[in-house]
Amino acid sequence: MDMQPIVRVRKLNAWFGAAHAVKNVSLEVEPHSVTAIIGPSGCGKSTFIRCLNRLHEEVPDARAHGEVFLGDTNIYGEGIDPVVIRRKIGMVFQKPNPFPAASVFDNVAAGLKLAGIRKKALLMERVERSLRHAALWDEVKAKLGSPGMSLSGGQLQRLCIARALAVEPSVLLMDEPTSALDPIATKKIEELIVNLRKEVTIIIVTHNMQQAARISDRTAFLLLGELIEFGATSEIFTVPKEKQTEAYITGKFG
Amino acid sequence: MALDMVAQRCILPFRRLLKRKGDPFQMCWPRIDPLFSFTLKVIALGVFAFLALIAFFLFYSAWPAILRFGWEFLRTSTWDPVKEIFGALPVIYGTVISSLFAVAIAAPLSVGIALFLNELSPRKIATPIGFLVEMLAAIPSVVYGLWGIFVLAPWLGDVVQPFLGKWLGALPLFQGPPYGVGMLAAIIILAIMITPTISSISKEVFQAIPRSDREAALALGATRWEMMKLSVLGRARAGIFGAVILGLGRALGETMAVTMVIGNRSEISASLFAPGQTMASVIANEYAEATSDLHVAALAEIGLVLFGVTFLINAIARLIIWKVAQVKVTR
Numbered sequence A: 001m002d003m004q005p006i007v008r009v010r011k012l013n014a015w016f017g018a019a020h021a022v023k024n025v026s027l028e029v030e031p032h033s034v035t036a037i038i039g040p041s042g043c044g045k046s047t048f049i050r051c052l053n054r055l056h057e058e059v060p061d062a063r064a065h066g067e068v069f070l071g072d073t074n075i076y077g078e079g080i081d082p083v084v085i086r087r088k089i090g091m092v093f094q095k096p097n098p099f100p101a102a103s104v105f106d107n108v109a110a111g112l113k114l115a116g117i118r119k120k121a122l123l124m125e126r127v128e129r130s131l132r133h134a135a136l137w138d139e140v141k142a143k144l145g146s147p148g149m150s151l152s153g154g155q156l157q158r159l160c161i162a163r164a165l166a167v168e169p170s171v172l173l174m175d176e177p178t179s180a181l182d183p184i185a186t187k188k189i190e191e192l193i194v195n196l197r198k199e200v201t202i203i204i205v206t207h208n209m210q211q212a213a214r215i216s217d218r219t220a221f222l223l224l225g226e227l228i229e230f231g232a233t234s235e236i237f238t239v240p241k242e243k244q245t246e247a248y249i250t251g252k253f254g
Numbered sequence B: 001m002a003l004d005m006v007a008q009r010c011i012l013p014f015r016r017l018l019k020r021k022g023d024p025f026q027m028c029w030p031r032i033d034p035l036f037s038f039t040l041k042v043i044a045l046g047v048f049a050f051l052a053l054i055a056f057f058l059f060y061s062a063w064p065a066i067l068r069f070g071w072e073f074l075r076t077s078t079w080d081p082v083k084e085i086f087g088a089l090p091v092i093y094g095t096v097i098s099s100l101f102a103v104a105i106a107a108p109l110s111v112g113i114a115l116f117l118n119e120l121s122p123r124k125i126a127t128p129i130g131f132l133v134e135m136l137a138a139i140p141s142v143v144y145g146l147w148g149i150f151v152l153a154p155w156l157g158d159v160v161q162p163f164l165g166k167w168l169g170a171l172p173l174f175q176g177p178p179y180g181v182g183m184l185a186a187i188i189i190l191a192i193m194i195t196p197t198i199s200s201i202s203k204e205v206f207q208a209i210p211r212s213d214r215e216a217a218l219a220l221g222a223t224r225w226e227m228m229k230l231s232v233l234g235r236a237r238a239g240i241f242g243a244v245i246l247g248l249g250r251a252l253g254e255t256m257a258v259t260m261v262i263g264n265r266s267e268i269s270a271s272l273f274a275p276g277q278t279m280a281s282v283i284a285n286e287y288a289e290a291t292s293d294l295h296v297a298a299l300a301e302i303g304l305v306l307f308g309v310t311f312l313i314n315a316i317a318r319l320i321i322w323k324v325a326q327v328k329v330t331r
């Protein structure tokens, strides 16, 4: 397939104060693919994907430098409003973080309302569609009005996925979305991710290498903020080119 | 963080005491050094005893007035030490009106300050400004009073009240001669004095909201204001309410500064320009000169009412704040 990459990262660097957390990372992501980011704790995975929707800079003293193209737009280009970028690039966090005071419906509709959509019928249609995409519709259709917080952990995470999908982003960033969930909820979300690539391009951070192997097309291995290896998942996990990658995936790592 | 500490200091031990069965102290502080636990018991019981003693003393002193006037004391408006007729309605009215208006001004101002410091301004600016606001709480009440007499009241009388009278004179609130000294001056001083209380507690409430809640909104493409509405204010509502009630409690009991600027006339007037009196100010003003036993008793009864009301208001505020802190702990 000869497709234009949807995300192109070029020489991306990120700092927390003086600490250099992401070092000169470049990679390209194809549309409708699932890309896994793996690496030991503290290697900069979260920092890296938080640079992709310009959320990193919201941390006090944090800054990022480099180029990230979404389609033809450099999101770090001059005059680019991060708010607009974040509407096109959704994010799901490690711990489900629904709006605590809002109902199930309002949680999913929040992004739409931010985008200025007010028509009830349209909101309803979009909320239902995203809940279906997040494989949550059947479980919550009878209680759209009850508080979001009344759902279970796994449901909450799917609610957050639905919330991110509602604004129809072209890219969905996920930072260890299943690490707080039990195996059954995890399996549900993994299936969901595989199905979702029809709708969006997914970049997912995971600590779980089986998960990366199960759901991703390509895998990036980060170590101490540097991109060590990036390639097809099948190759990374069977015939890694780099010694460090092999050490990490075989569990021989320090 | 800080909220937990506020909660722990103020209310947690009492809540546990009330809720648990059996020996409350055994349940509260299990498995700690017996000497330490004994000391804690003594301190806790001491505080209780002290509060009870104050209430008892007030009640005892007020007894002649309670016997003489009954409920009429709270319902009538004549306050005449010479004829020994005492009705507390004007001072109750003065206390309620001055405090409520002060809170109405201070609450939005304080929440705005807390939002600005916590959500908008860079830390380099937020720290010194936050410090300055907290320093407002450190200024002695009498200094506020002096400022009120020499600066605020003349300015109100010369500039603000004529202006308000001219444009809003149709409202009874803004009618009458512009004295400067009076209810309006008391309201403004009170508003300034309770602003640090409300804003610093609101700030702590905001700080207790996890970053991930804010990021939920930001990642959806919320602007800073939208983020505040979605993630901060929605979440902090109960805590802000607690902070406001605490500020109200402070305003109700504030004495010195109010006494100095309110004009001290025991009359109910619809106008904020008119002089008035509060429960606290009438006690401060008259206690030293009260000669007849009944006058002293009447002042003590006002003290009793004030004690009861502020105790209740503060207890409610602490409970609310405690609940907010508790939510954070369990999440």
Ligand SMILES: Nc1ncnc2c1ncn2[C@@H]1O[C@H](COP(=O)(O)OP(=O)(O)OP(=O)(O)O)[C@@H](O)[C@H]1O
Pocket (backbone or CB within 6 Å): A016, A019, A021, A039, A040, A041, A042, A043, A044, A045, A046, A047, A048, A059, A207
């Ligand atoms: N808020 C922060 N302030 C300062 N340094 C930070 C902050 N967050 C992360 N770091 C540092 O940046 C580096 C990268 O952190 P990051 O969270 O991106 O790692 P990670 O790969 O996501 O780790 P994990 O797998 O544990 O989530 C780490 O060395 C970490 O200590």
Ligand SMILES: [Mg+2]
Pocket (backbone or CB within 6 Å): A045, A046, A047, A175
């Ligand atoms: Mg991480």
